[in-house]
Amino acid sequence: MKNQIVIGIDVGGSHITAGIVDLEARKLQEKRLMRCPVDSKGEEKMILEQWCEAIVPLVPELGLESLRLGIAMPGPFDYDAGISFIGSTQDKYEALYGKNIKELLASKLGIKTSQIRFKNDAACFLQGELFAGSAQGFKRAIGMTLGTGAGTAFFHGTEAHDAARWGDSFKEGIAEQYFSSRWFLQKYHELTGKEIIGVRDLAELEDLPLKTAIFTEFGQNLGLFLSRFASEEEAEVVVLGGSITHSSDLFMAEVKSQVARECGNVSIRKSLLGEQAALIGAASCWYESIS
Incomplete structure (x- = not known):
């Protein structure tokens, strides 16, 4: 069952939300939902630390080796490589521009880059509704x-x-x-x-x-x-x-x-899923590879 559990994450301009998603049951464990404020105008180190405040409390249940992260991220962003191109015109996360977020976050959490997947936040919303919501x-x-x-x-x-x-x-x-x-x-x-x-x-x-x-x-x-x-x-x-x-x-x-x-x-x-849609959609990007 453990390999069916993924941490779904939704990165917003003012907060980050993370939750444990059971891909077999197609449900979010609502009691373990983490929502933390983020200063998206802050420096790189501060942003990553604030992200980890939402993610780290969920890690012990899964363990580092089996940990899988699915992250809903706003664009512009190279989702495969994990590189942010969010700049001054978006008025957020300028400090991350051109940085490989996948590598930075993996290093911060002590995991491999292969354990992290990014997907566009709007696409994650629709994917969540297709996977477990009103568009099934x-x-x-x-x-x-x-x-x-x-x-x-x-x-x-x-x-x-x-x-x-x-x-x-x-x-x-x-x-x-x-x-x-x-x-x-x-x-x-x-x-x-x-x-x-x-x-x-x-x-x-x-x-x-x-x-x-x-x-x-x-x-x-x-x-x-x-x-x-x-x-x-x-x-x-x-x-x-x-x-x-x-x-x-x-x-x-x-x-x-x-x-x-x-x-x-x-x-x-x-x-049907509301704010859970992006979390479930982000996590479901692991569905085929671990089912």
């Missing part, structure tokens, strides 16, 4: 995470890959301008002249007509974008995740209606 059984799928940014991924029957459609041309700008939390803040300010902290605050507004108008416009835009994305990838299912989907009851009907008109019978599903 589908042969062609796309996924999109909606939060501070917009992550996209596709699956054609083997493994999920980063689709990198955040920069796709859309309306008067690019996709990420319309499908991130910034859009909601800007739209609210445009309509009211006031500021709002986040999407959750907008969802809790008592001004129903205003709230409905903003979320309806978001849903219509998202439906248009997903229709094109799904059509080009010949997707059978679309999976949506990220913090904005916590308010999906306010826009999902518009998304489904738009996609139905443009693409017909494509299933639109909300993430």
Whole structure:
């Protein structure tokens, strides 16, 4: 059973989450979940130490020799070699630019580089949903995470890959301008002249007509974008995740209606695994090699 256990890790801009994933059961051991803050603007040594604060407490259960790490990492990144190309334009992890993170982390943990695998974070989200969530059984799928940014991924029957459609041309700008939390803040300010902290605050507004108008416009835009994305990838299912989907009851009907008109019978599903999707997806990159 031990060789079926992998540590799944999700590296974010402000925190790192690590958990033990049982690949046979396709489940995360929630009681052992580690979540630690990270100063992504810090120096290399500090960043690695903060990452290890989340990973090291989980190691004794597995032992160093049998340890396997699957890491969901934002790009740009050379996932096979383990080299980071995240630079100043991403406003995080500049200290790791050009460094071989696989070698640095392996040295820090006292393991071999062959015990570490990296995968794009958006691809890990979709892979997790395919492996143990709402997209199980589908042969062609796309996924999109909606939060501070917009992550996209596709699956054609083997493994999920980063689709990198955040920069796709859309309306008067690019996709990420319309499908991130910034859009909601800007739209609210445009309509009211006031500021709002986040999407959750907008969802809790008592001004129903205003709230409905903003979320309806978001849903219509998202439906248009997903229709094109799904059509080009010949997707059978679309999976949506990220913090904005916590308010999906306010826009999902518009998304489904738009996609139905443009693409017909494509299933639109909300993430079943939530934040666990990236962890399980990252760990599942070991599934074939150790099963």
